[in-house]
Amino acid sequence: MSGAEYEVMIIGAGPAGMTAALYCRRKGLHTLILSKDFGGQANWTTVVENYMGFMEIDGPELMRRFKEQLPGENLTMLEDEAIAFRAEDGHFLVEGKESGAHRGKAVIVATGKRPKKLNVPGEDSLRGKGVSYCSTCDAPLFRAAEVAVVGGGNSGVQAVLDLLAVGARTVYLVTDMEITADPVLAEQIQNHPQVRIYPYSRVVAVHGEKLVTGITVRLEQNETEEELAVEGLFIEIGLEPNSEIFPELWKNQRGEIVVDCHCRTSSSGVFAAGDVTNLPEKQIIIAAGEGAKAAITAWEYVTKVGALQASAAI
Numbered sequence: 654m655s656g657a658e659y660e661v662m663i664i665g666a667g668p669a670g671m672t673a674a675l676y677c678r679r680k681g682l683h684t685l686i687l688s689k690d691f692g693g694q695a696n697w698t699t700v701v702e703n704y705m706g707f708m709e710i711d712g713p714e715l716m717r718r719f720k721e722q723l724p725g726e727n728l729t730m731l732e733d734e735a736i737a738f739r740a741e742d743g744h745f746l747v748e749g750k751e752s753g754a755h756r757g758k759a760v761i762v763a764t765g766k767r768p769k770k771l772n773v774p775g776e777d778s779l780r781g782k783g784v785s786y787c788s789t790c791d792a793p794l795f796r797a798a799e800v801a802v803v804g805g806g807n808s809g810v811q812a813v814l815d816l817l818a819v820g821a822r823t824v825y826l827v828t829d830m831e832i833t834a835d836p837v838l839a840e841q842i843q844n845h846p847q848v849r850i851y852p853y854s855r856v857v858a859v860h861g862e863k864l865v866t867g868i869t870v871r872l873e874q875n876e877t878e879e880e881l882a883v884e885g886l887f888i889e890i891g892l893e894p895n896s897e898i899f900p901e902l903w904k905n906q907r908g909e910i911v912v913d914c915h916c917r918t919s920s921s922g923v924f925a926a927g928d929v930t931n932l933p934e935k936q937i938i939i940a941a942g943e944g945a946k947a948a949i950t951a952w953e954y955v956t957k958v959g960a961l962q963a964s965a966a967i
């Protein structure tokens with residue numbers, strides 16, 4: 654275990670975690686922020702037009718500015734993955750994959766969400782070799798290519814539009830029902846000459862050795878399969894919370910950590926903020942605001958009731 658003992662440990666450094674870290678530092682709390690990366694999902698966004706104070710800013714640039722604002726006395730910033738969490742002797746222990754165990758009086762969980770997987774053969778081995786979960790990041794790699802998108806919601810249709818915008822030759826949209834995207838998006842692709850829509854269909858395999866060379870699509874209505882020769886597959890079927898290492902007791906059926914309006918979880922001394930929680934509306938400005946609130950509640954806990962034992966309930 655690292656020798657240091659923190660007053661607050663923040664797991665995750667997206668907008669929620671970084672804002673929590675700034676507030677903890679400014680409250681004079683001895684704080685650790687430990688995260689796989691600094692920026693989170695906002696790093697996947699090309700242009701942000703709804704963060705107050707900026708008419709338009711690149712997601713990664715906004716996150717660079719968040720990070721730039723953090724360093725200062727009392728704050729330790731570690732790039733690492735938390736692989737385990739437990740309560741012990743009235744404290745909490747967070748196990749970093751590389752950095753080992755860290756001990757603290759209070760914890761703020763701000764681990765956000767990640768894209769859902771299809772869980773089909775070839776998906777994992779070809780990730781980054783044609784399989785992508787972020788059209789904003791990777792669409793420009795598929796100029797003049799044949800590409801498929803899975804998902805008929807807003808993000809799926811937006812991925813089709815992103816690919817058309819960069820000059821993809823043909824875009825196949827595979828969805829297990831009808832297109833459910835907002836009409837304003839859906840109508841842009843419905844009769845597009847370069848888009849072929851496969852409703853009530855599923856991608857059941859991704860093919861390729863070094864790079865994606867094709868996919869198998871199962872058409873549920875007539876129970877047939879079709880091979881599509883594509884160089885890319887964008888999987889846009891939603892997001893799921895990064896909450897596996899935390900107790901089931903804290904979560905709802907979707908795996909989100911349930912919090913009250915002060916960002917308190919069901920365990921005393923543990924707070925959560927941002928997309929990993931059950932609060933509706935997943936946005937940068939909301940995650941940042943929730944991070945600030947979690948930090949203030951954690952500060953109240955550490956300074957006023959921190960002498961209490963960490964919850965025995967977990």
Ligand SMILES: Cc1cc2nc3c(=O)[nH]c(=O)nc-3n(C[C@H](O)[C@H](O)[C@H](O)COP(=O)(O)OP(=O)(O)OC[C@H]3O[C@@H](n4cnc5c(N)ncnc54)[C@H](O)[C@@H]3O)c2cc1C
Nearest residue numbers: 665667668669688689693694735765766927928935936937
């Ligand atoms: C493509 C895309 C475009 C978007 N565009 C916009 C937009 O224009 N405007 C807007 O307001 N919102 C937008 N959003 C939503 C916005 O990005 C999120 O609501 C916001 O980033 C949530 O912040 P967060 O801090 O809660 O979580 P995240 O941003 O998900 O950050 C979580 C952090 O925790 C880390 N982490 C996860 N698990 C662990 C672990 N076990 N150990 C250590 N670290 C861990 C992650 O690596 C990450 O750094 C967009 C999202 C996407 C995917």
